[in-house]
Amino acid sequence: xxxxxxxxxxxxxxxxxxxxxxxxxxxxxxxxxxxxxxxxxxxxxxxxxxxxxxxxxxxxxxxxxxxxxxxxxxxxxxxxxxxxxxxxxxxxxxxxxxxxxxxxxxxxxxxxxxxxxxxxxxxxxxxxxxxxxxxxxxxxxxxxxxxxxxxxxxxxxxxxxxxxxxxxxxxxxxxxxxxx
Numbered sequence: 106x107x108x109x110x111x112x113x114x115x116x117x118x119x120x121x122x123x124x125x126x127x128x129x130x131x132x133x134x135x136x137x138x139x140x141x142x143x144x145x146x147x148x149x150x151x152x153x154x155x156x157x158x159x160x161x162x163x164x165x166x167x168x169x170x171x172x173x174x175x176x177x178x179x180x181x182x183x184x185x186x187x188x189x190x191x192x193x194x195x196x197x198x199x200x201x202x203x204x205x206x207x208x209x210x211x212x213x214x215x216x217x218x219x220x221x222x223x224x225x226x227x228x229x230x231x232x233x234x235x236x237x238x239x240x241x242x243x244x245x246x247x248x249x250x251x252x253x254x255x256x257x258x259x260x261x262x263x264x265x266x267x268x269x270x271x272x273x274x275x276x277x278x279x280x281x282x283x284x285x
Contacts, residue, residue, distance in 0.1 A: 134185025197266035
């Protein structure tokens with residue numbers, strides 16, 4: 106069984122990784138720059154185009170931080186090269202999304218339109234009026250902003266109206282039947 110923490114993180118060409126004091130890692134690539142401070146116990150070193158993360162001992166906490174640190178580092182490298190994207194679908198009669206500059210305006214059946222400002226480093230792109238693409242280089246921020254958009258009107262189980270992730274399956278319920 107291969108452990109995630111023991112796998113090396115490949116650094117593609119065009120990406121520079123700087124490991125500073127106190128496990129402060131800066132990753133620069135064609136799409137931008139990301140930086141993060143990793144737990145002090147983890148040992149991060151760069152060898153021949155790969156980055157290796159190792160743990161000092163086999164305590165349960167260190168084992169957990171080992172895999173987490175390696176995955177976070179890998180997400181930083183993937184983010185500055187390819188970027189991340191979450192796709193949301195707006196379903197419902199009269200439900201739609203519009204873009205006004207850096208603002209996302211959602212009509213979701215409320216008495217007022219819901220306006221959301223794009224956070225720094227995140228862009229929202231509309232594909233028609235019912236598909237929203239949240240894009241950025243930081244996987245954590247992309248996922249968080251997509252979740253915030255979804256929370257404005259979660260999909261309901263009876264008609265399936267609301268905002269859902271692309272590919273998300275909504276368990277449908279049978280409504281009431283009329284009296285006969």
